[in-house]
Amino acid sequence: MSTTFVPARLEMARAIRQMTATDLAAAAGTTAPWVSQAENMKKTPSPELIREFARVLNFPLDFFYRPVAAQPPLDAFHFRATSRLAKKDEATARSLSTLAMELSDWIEATYHAPTPAVPELQDLIDSDDTLSPEQAADALRGAWGLGVAPIKNLLQLLESKGAKIYSAGGPLQAIDAFSFRHGATPVIFLNVHKSAERLRFDLAHELGHLVMHGGSLHMERGKEKEQAANDFASSFLMPRADVLGSIRGNLMLEDILVLKRRWRVSAMALNLRAHRVGVISEWTYSTLAKQLSMAGFRRGEPGSDLLAESSSLLTQVVADLRGEGQGFIDIARALDVRARDVRDLMLGLVTFAIEGDAPQPSRSQASLRAI
Structure with missing residues (x-):
């Protein structure tokens, strides 16, 4: 283990644990300005204080001495x-x-x-x-x-x-x-x-x-x-050629729910793509968007059995x-x-x-x- 404290590691650990400098200072028995100065290489904390930082932030002590490669x-x-x-x-x-x-x-x-x-x-x-x-x-x-x-x-x-x-x-x-x-x-x-x-x-x-x-x-x-x-x-x-070749005639809500399985996309995304490539009109797109929103598809994919990759x-x-x-x-x-x-x-x-x-x-x- 290196014996040189790495200030960037303190800032990194605090950000990962989502603690403010004030929170860390209060828990480690120091002050927020002191934490800020340590992170900005203006002061070097004592080994005892570094151990307190490690304890409060729940990182191994060696983490604060590990050089940051990039x-x-x-x-x-x-x-x-x-x-x-x-x-x-x-x-x-x-x-x-x-x-x-x-x-x-x-x-x-x-x-x-x-x-x-x-x-x-x-x-x-x-x-x-x-x-x-x-x-x-x-x-x-x-x-x-x-x-x-x-x-x-x-x-x-x-x-x-x-x-x-x-x-x-x-x-x-x-x-x-x-x-x-x-x-x-x-x-x-x-x-x-x-x-x-x-x-x-x-x-x-x-x-x-x-x-x-x-x-x-x-x-x-x-x-x-x-x-x-x-x-x-x-x-x-959803490549244009595949969408044009897969959609025949005007779309209804039931069609969207079936076809979205082909490309494994959300119903809203498929509706928009169908409109963008010109297979449905502005009126059909708007109507389907309202129907999908009312059915809960703006926030999720109700009834979907697609497993996350x-x-x-x-x-x-x-x-x-x-x-x-x-x-x-x-x-x-x-x-x-x-x-x-x-x-x-x-x-x-x-x-x-x-x-x-x-x-x-x-x-x-x-x-x-x-x-």
Whole structure:
């Protein structure tokens, strides 16, 4: 263990636990200005105070002495936020992202994970030309050899392209989804407390950000960029040719409820896509939207039996650990965090089991391939 206190770790731990400087100071027996000065490298806390910080924040002591190899740049995030988003939620998201990057690095060092292959638009078309979101979605489908068929499991498709998918459903629930690039690796966080259909749309939305907007943000943050990502997601999940070939005549509510299963999307999303590609009129779209809203489809997917997509990559990591008599605590020890912090990153993406106290043999170099 290093003997040098890392101020960024204190700020990171406080953000993950969603404690204010005042809250931490009161619980650790110091003052809020002192906490702020420690985080800004103006003062170095004593070993005794660092131990108090570790106790109050429930992090291993070594966490506060662990160097931070990399943090995502402030302008690299694509937040898909609710109106409740606050600065503290953004701080939590950035801190969780740093932890996710460290977990990703551990996975890369321990296993043979898929090579990142989610291109930015300029690399995808080998040009600086501007494409519409629908054109960008079609170009990516072409590059990945997907044709116009529905995508059965989007999460596992993205993992097969080297993306890392994590859960924001633990300490962070005010943000719908967000994404960024860790070097060449795309990282996507999902709020897993949603219907399976809406989780798929969130994934496609973040894929749109990663492809069209990259880490340098070619568009200003705001409604225009969010709408572009929505249009990309709709086009990527429901290609125009497939929609035109699958919908015959005018749509009724019963048709929407049947057809949404084909593309595994929400009823509202399918209604909007059908209108956008011109297979239903403005009047039909508005009528169906009202009917769907009255039936509860604006907030969820009543009666849906679609299962949420799981992470093949993380499931294989967990299975490998269990096979060796290990578990989340072993990853946590490698990252100097608690087992709950690792579990929170996988919440809703992996099926957990009760861990036993089996012997712990040496680590394997398992080859992981998302299917």
